[in-house]
Structures are given as C-alpha cells and as structure tokens.
Amino acid sequence: QVQLVESGGGLVQAGDSLRLSCAASGRTFSTYAMGWFRQAPGKEREFVSAMSSRGGNTFYADSVKGRFTISRDNAKNTVYLQMNSLKPEDTAVYYCAAKARLSYSADNNAQNYDYWGQGTQVTVSS
Numbered sequence: 461q462v463q464l465v466e467s468g469g470g471l472v473q474a475g476d477s478l479r480l481s482c483a484a485s486g487r488t489f490s491t492y493a494m495g496w497f498r499q500a501p502g503k504e505r506e507f508v509s510a511m512s513s514r515g516g517n518t519f520y521a522d523s524v525k526g527r528f529t530i531s532r533d534n535a536k537n538t539v540y541l542q543m544n545s546l547k548p549e550d551t552a553v554y555y556c557a558a559k560a561r562l563s564y565s566a567d568n569n570a571q572n573y574d575y576w577g578q579g580t581q582v583t584v585s586s
Contacts, residue, residue: 465577470582474584477545479541480541490514493512493558494510494530494556496530499555500551510567511566517565518530527546543582551584553579554582556576557574
C-alpha cells in the first residue's frame with residue numbers, strides 16, 4: 461500500500477506562485493510514475509502534469525504548459541509541482557497520484573494510477 465500526502469496549497473493572488481509537495485510512502489518510490497490532477501467545483505477531474513518513473517519523461521496539460529513544472533526528489537520520496545503565474549482558473553483541489561510500478565511514460569490518464577492523495581486546495585483570487 462502506498463500513501464500519498466499533499467501539502468503546499470493555499471490562497472494566493474493572480475500572478476503569484478505556489479509549490480505543491482506530495483510525500484509518498486514506500487521503499488521503491490523512484491520506480492513510481494507520478495501525476496498531478498485537479499478538480500474545480502462543479503467540474504470533472506482533469507490532468508495537470510505527469511512524470512515517468514525515474515523522471516525521464518514529463519507531460520503537461522496545455523493549460524499549464526510553461527507555467528507549471530513537475531519534479532521529484534527520490535531521496536525524499538517526494539514529487540513537487542511548481543506553479544507560477546497562477547490564474548483564477550487554476551483554482552481547484554490538487555491531487556497527486558502514483559503508479560506503483562515501473563513506467564516509462566508520463567501518463568495523463570487518471571484511470572491508470574493506483575494510489576491517490578487526499579488533495580490540497582489551491583485558490584487564486586483575481
């Protein structure tokens with residue numbers, strides 16, 4: 461069983477930055493493919509960013525490309541989402557997800573992920 465705990469959300473103004481963290485349990489974190497998804501009120505969950513196992517490949521939704529950066533620190537069992545130039549439309553609950561098996565693709569399909577965190581709220585005011 462893999463546990464994921466997100467942190468770093470908050471209330472910011474448009475144009476500000478936030479860095480989300482997702483701490484994972486498990487001895488083989490470096491083999492996990494990781495993803496970030498978000499869900500705004502009244503909307504379906506949507507893909508934000510993903511990173512393959514070992515970090516070789518990354519993928520971003522068009523809406524965040526050039527503003528968000530996914531990264532990982534395997535020594536800390538943590539994946540990050542650096543969010544810059546935040547916009548009100550980025551307001552959502554952000555979830556990290558893990559595929560607890562080796563994967564060389566940065567996967568944008570939520571159904572392919574095995575474990576999910578509880579989410580962290582990001583609110584961007586205009």
